[in-house]
Amino acid sequence: MPTLRGLSSSVSASHGEGVPTLLSGFTKCPGLFYATPAQDGILSRIRIPGGILDSQQCYAIADIADEFGGGYVDVTNRANLQIREIDKGINAEVLQRLQDIGLGSPNPVVDHIRNIMTSPTAGIDSQELIDTRPFVQGWNQYILENPHLSGLSAKFSVCFDGGGAVSVGDRLNDITLAAVLVDSNVYFRLYLSVGAKGEPSRDMEILLTPEQCLPVLAALADVYLNHIDFNSSRKPRLREIINTLGWENYLQLVLQRLNFAGETLTPQLPSLPVRFQEELKERSDFQYQHIGIHPQVQPNLFYIGVVLPLGRLKSWQMRGLAELVEKYGTLRLTPWQNLLLTDIQEHQVADVKNKIKSLKLDFAATNIKSALVACSGSRGCAASATDTKGHALILAEYLETRLTLDRPVNIHFSGCVKSCAQHSKSDIALLGVSIEGENKNVEAYHIFVGDGDSNQKFGRLLYQYVTFSELPALIERMLFVYQLQRLSCDESFGNFSDRYPTIQLKQLFNKHLVEIFTTNAH
Numbered sequence: 132m133p134t135l136r137g138l139s140s141s142v143s144a145s146h147g148e149g150v151p152t153l154l155s156g157f158t159k160c161p162g163l164f165y166a167t168p169a170q171d172g173i174l175s176r177i178r179i180p181g182g183i184l185d186s187q188q189c190y191a192i193a194d195i196a197d198e199f200g201g202g203y204v205d206v207t208n209r210a211n212l213q214i215r216e217i218d219k220g221i222n223a224e225v226l227q228r229l230q231d232i233g234l235g236s237p238n239p240v241v242d243h244i245r246n247i248m249t250s251p252t253a254g255i256d257s258q259e260l261i262d263t264r265p266f267v268q269g270w271n272q273y274i275l276e277n278p279h280l281s282g283l284s285a286k287f288s289v290c291f292d293g294g295g296a297v298s299v300g301d302r303l304n305d306i307t308l309a310a311v312l313v314d315s316n317v318y319f320r321l322y323l324s325v326g327a328k329g330e331p332s333r334d335m336e337i338l339l340t341p342e343q344c345l346p347v348l349a350a351l352a353d354v355y356l357n358h359i360d361f362n363s364s365r366k367p368r369l370r371e372i373i374n375t376l377g378w379e380n381y382l383q384l385v386l387q388r389l390n391f392a393g394e395t396l397t398p399q400l401p402s403l404p405v406r407f408q409e410e411l412k413e414r415s416d417f418q419y420q421h422i423g424i425h426p427q428v429q430p431n432l433f434y435i436g437v438v439l440p441l442g443r444l445k446s447w448q449m450r451g452l453a454e455l456v457e458k459y460g461t462l463r464l465t466p467w468q469n470l471l472l473t474d475i476q477e478h479q480v481a482d483v484k485n486k487i488k489s490l491k492l493d494f495a496a497t498n499i500k501s502a503l504v505a506c507s508g509s510r511g512c513a514a515s516a517t518d519t520k521g522h523a524l525i526l527a528e529y530l531e532t533r534l535t536l537d538r539p540v541n542i543h544f545s546g547c548v549k550s551c552a553q554h555s556k557s558d559i560a561l562l563g564v565s566i567e568g569e570n571k572n573v574e575a576y577h578i579f580v581g582d583g584d585s586n587q588k589f590g591r592l593l594y595q596y597v598t599f600s601e602l603p604a605l606i607e608r609m610l611f612v613y614q615l616q617r618l619s620c621d622e623s624f625g626n627f628s629d630r631y632p633t634i635q636l637k638q639l640f641n642k643h644l645v646e647i648f649t650t651n652a653h
């Protein structure tokens with residue numbers, strides 16, 4: 132088993148090109164080579180392109196978490212891993228070791244660029260149109276080989292959706308390439324982040340052949356770089372540059388660049404009648420279907436989706452999972468802060484289930500924690516009005532003792548309006564706010580439900596300034612009424628709430644009315 136223990140822990144200095152070093156003053160976004168302070172110590176983020184890890188990498192991460200951090204890792208909503216509570220810098224030897232096993236960019240100057248997202252079931256999903264893993268690897272390799280991309284915004288984000296049952300096409304990304312089938316051929320449809328912050332990506336109505344995807348991505352990146360101040364520490368988002376130039380002009384510059392480079396993309400923007408956005412939305416409603424036991428496209432192989440409460444894994448659990456990966460295949464992190472164990476033969480499934488249970492983890496989709504998401508909250512982010520992670524766990528533990536769900540309900544906590552918990556796809560969104568008290572401020576939440584008006588970032592506002600002490604009982608009532616009044620087991624909480632005007636919905640959740648429901652139900 133590889134180990135990182137016993138290595139010296141002095142903070143590294145710069146050693147020249149190719150040698151790992153801690154960089155500073157380059158970006159505020161965390162990375163393996165950027166010591167980013169948080170309230171609970173230094174935060175280090177490891178890019179995991181596509182979220183796929185082998186056993187050696189799992190062991191190494193568990194060792195770092197113990198040696199340098201708080202003894203745990205957090206899976207982020209881009210399927211990165213974060214190590215927190217680091218009180219001394221990760222030294223050059225350890226960084227080198229991580230680079231050697233494929234964790235951390237060989238070239239640190241591009242390590243800040245956002246993780247490349249794809250479905251965690253890429254290559255094993257029986258419904259997917261194309262395996263997107265080679266595209267993730269290809270784009271990652273291009274980034275590593277092109278140091279001029281260090282000028283990209285740290286938030287320059289790319290997503291490949293293969294058209295399978297577990298979709299990531301609805302996730303917020305600067306650039307999404309989503310597979311579609313046209314006349315029996317697979318293409319990628321191009322979506323770009325345009326317009327106001329938080330708006331869904333815009334369908335550019337451009338179809339790309341699989342071979343065109345990476346050249347187009349490179350051209351999109353180059354046009355961005357040509358329109359920014361490379362030396363400025365504040366890099367604009369891609370959306371801002373597209374808004375300034377106009378998306379038609381931006382795309383023409385991309386096309387010119389491709390023509391100049393001899394690429395084959397036709398300089399026409401074919402218009403398609405299909406509104407693929409709707410299809411993406413339908414598939415995204417099933418995003419938590421990856422939890423539990425599922426057949427892979429490969430005969431006699433299964434994957435198991437494992438629930439991680441708020442994406443957290445203790446280092447001993449990571450080692451236990453590494454042992455399973457050593458025997459059975461790969462571990463894949465999901466953008467929903469859970470994980471998959473893949474390539475398990477049918478006769479091995481029972482063993483793996485037992486091992487998962489012995490690691491104090493669960494694989495039931497109806498576990499309330501399977502669809503619970505929280506941003507860093509006040510323990511890790513100065514902007515937060517509330518302890519989102521702590522509150523989310525308390526809420527889940529309260530609900531677990533009082534309710535049994537038969538389908539996941541997405542409950543997302545954010546500590547401020549930036550919405551790092553990605554409320555766009557939640558059933559219930561909780562926005563942390565502070566109420567001024569006599570001696571100290573009181574932590575509270577605004578509660579939003581469903582999709583609401585598309586102009587509403589968090590959904591539809593239902594309640595304001597609900598203190599945390601009032602919150603668990605109120606959410607319990609909301610879930611209780613939903614299970615009683617929904618049209619069918621397939622109706623999500625969001626769709627259920629969207630059927631009612633706000634006043635009527637609040638009446639349904641009224642404490643006294645619910646008490647009558649409860650009495651009758653018994």
Ligand code: SF4
Pocket residue numbers: 506507508512513514515516545546547548549550551552
């Ligand atoms: S949503 Fe706000 S409070 Fe939460 S992590 Fe993001 S910036 Fe911080």
